[in-house]
Amino acid sequence: MELAREGLQGCTVLSFDISESGKAKNIEAIQSVPHRSLGKYSRKMLKKWKWIPVSTAGEAKTEKRTLRLDFCIDDQSSEQTLQMCQQRTQLACNSN
Numbered sequence: 363m364e365l366a367r368e369g370l371q372g373c374t375v376l377s378f379d380i381s382e383s384g385k386a387k388n389i390e391a392i393q394s395v396p397h398r399s400l401g402k403y404s405r406k407m408l409k410k411w412k413w414i415p416v417s418t419a420g421e422a423k424t425e426k427r428t429l430r431l432d433f434c435i436d437d438q439s440s441e442q443t444l445q446m447c448q449q450r451t452q453l454a455c456n457s458n
Contacts, residue, residue: 364403365400365433365435366435370433371435372395372397373393373394373400373430373431373432373433374394374400374404375430376392376401377390378427379425381415384413384414387424389405389409391405392428404431
């Protein structure tokens with residue numbers, strides 16, 4: 363909601379570990395375009411998510427993940443918002 367109120371749009375690439383208990387740990391914002399603050403909000407969101415840990419031979423283990431989140435809002439029609447979101451996915455939001 364904070365992002366929507368502030369009108370922030372863009373993308374963030376995050377690196378993190380999924381713990382044996384299914385929590386995101388060691389969260390790092392690798393890249394945030396065009397606003398660095400998107401990384402801060404993304405980390406906060408990711409901490410709240412519940413993940414299914416990888417298991418080998420019935421035993422859960424920590425797993426390293428990379429995730430891209432795209433943020434887009436529009437106060438127009440849902441079709442225009444969808445079109446804008448599709449354009450946003452073309453942003454060069456990568457770790458290179």
